[in-house]
Amino acid sequence: MTKAFLSYLPLALSAVVSLVQAAPSPKPWGPTHHWPNIDDWTNNHFPEKYQQCTDDNIKIRVDFDSMAPQERKAYTDAIKCLMTKPSQLDQTLYPAAINRYFDYAVIHTNLTQQVHISAYFLTWHRYYLHLFEQDLKDSCGYTGAFPYWNWPATADNLRGSAVFDGSDYSMSGDGLYTNNDPVVLAPQFQLPHGSGGGCVTTGPFANMQITMQPISIDNLVQGLPLPANAFALNQSCLTRDLNTYAAQRYCNTSALYEALDTTDIAVFTEQINGVIGSQELGLHSGAHFTVGSPGSNIFVSVQDPIWWPLHTFLDNLYTSWQARHPDIANAVYGTLTANNAPPSANGTLDTPQPGWGYFDPNTYTIGELMSTTSGPFCYKYDVSL
Numbered sequence: 001m002t003k004a005f006l007s008y009l010p011l012a013l014s015a016v017v018s019l020v021q022a023a024p025s026p027k028p029w030g031p032t033h034h035w036p037n038i039d040d041w042t043n044n045h046f047p048e049k050y051q052q053c054t055d056d057n058i059k060i061r062v063d064f065d066s067m068a069p070q071e072r073k074a075y076t077d078a079i080k081c082l083m084t085k086p087s088q089l090d091q092t093l094y095p096a097a098i099n100r101y102f103d104y105a106v107i108h109t110n111l112t113q114q115v116h117i118s119a120y121f122l123t124w125h126r127y128y129l130h131l132f133e134q135d136l137k138d139s140c141g142y143t144g145a146f147p148y149w150n151w152p153a154t155a156d157n158l159r160g161s162a163v164f165d166g167s168d169y170s171m172s173g174d175g176l177y178t179n180n181d182p183v184v185l186a187p188q189f190q191l192p193h194g195s196g197g198g199c200v201t202t203g204p205f206a207n208m209q210i211t212m213q214p215i216s217i218d219n220l221v222q223g224l225p226l227p228a229n230a231f232a233l234n235q236s237c238l239t240r241d242l243n244t245y246a247a248q249r250y251c252n253t254s255a256l257y258e259a260l261d262t263t264d265i266a267v268f269t270e271q272i273n274g275v276i277g278s279q280e281l282g283l284h285s286g287a288h289f290t291v292g293s294p295g296s297n298i299f300v301s302v303q304d305p306i307w308w309p310l311h312t313f314l315d316n317l318y319t320s321w322q323a324r325h326p327d328i329a330n331a332v333y334g335t336l337t338a339n340n341a342p343p344s345a346n347g348t349l350d351t352p353q354p355g356w357g358y359f360d361p362n363t364y365t366i367g368e369l370m371s372t373t374s375g376p377f378c379y380k381y382d383v384s385l
Helices: 036-045 069-082 100-115 120-139 244-250 253-261 265-273 283-291 306-323
Strands: 059-064 175-179 184-185 189-191 197-200 380-383
Touching: 036 306, 059 265, 069 100, 069 120, 100 120, 100 184, 120 265, 120 306, 244 283, 265 283, 265 306, 283 306, 306 380
Parallel strands: 059 380
Antiparallel strands: 175 197, 184 189
């Protein structure tokens, strides 16, 4: 059987998400949305620190599927461009950081036990996406939109979608087929094998080499230190195992709107990430298992470039939830350690973020990163979910 150290494993809901007979269609955003309780907080705490975000200067993030083929290729070309830039990390400490792209993967691995299943999760990743988006523009001249992968829209036809069809205009396709062995997440929890499992050989990231191997979920759940060899150079091909079962079960439209409709940030967090110890994956975790390893390993998933549009959709989901519930849009849930292991304080709006390595030496609080139209941000999505 395929042993998946893959770490989104127990991040699951304690009960299956209830189905809804009909879900509303996505709607285009109206004029630039502002949430007074967030924007006022930012302005009061950081007067004149940030530029004003208006309809004239706001950036719009779009569905990868809606982009013209050459626009999609420009995006993947920019990611590949980052892979030609030298690493800025200490190679004696981080030999797995073979180029600038893998600097992002290493920094994410190094901070995983703080920025997942914690108060930092949603806003830390929001700024991490922003830094990568800016890097594509500043380091590689990318001028296009920053796209997302719409999980529910592709759930019924992963390999036929623009995201995974394996063409030059995709995010690359499935891995080569290996076997039918189930993906084992825990002794009593497994998923059917997907349609691949081997090396990715099609599309812009064909034959790409990754440098870090999966790290056990136990390190996260139990608050254990990273393995001594976590950042050792351990090259292998990028693999994928596109899993229609995971996509249809965990990333369906009904589950999406169940999360969007909740009026409790704790419940929203559980519906996207799941609850440790149960056998139901949430939306976000389900999307990672839709891709397969290394994309399904919470520590090293950034190595697969699909990570970026996957997480941009998660940010769209979070942004849409905030817009639906403006009175609680600045709610914070969780402590300062993953799964509260070891035990730590609750996060607040004033809690400083743990940083993003050398990509930005500035310190931001959780509250500063709550709104996509204030603080350091000025962007919105093409549709409100």
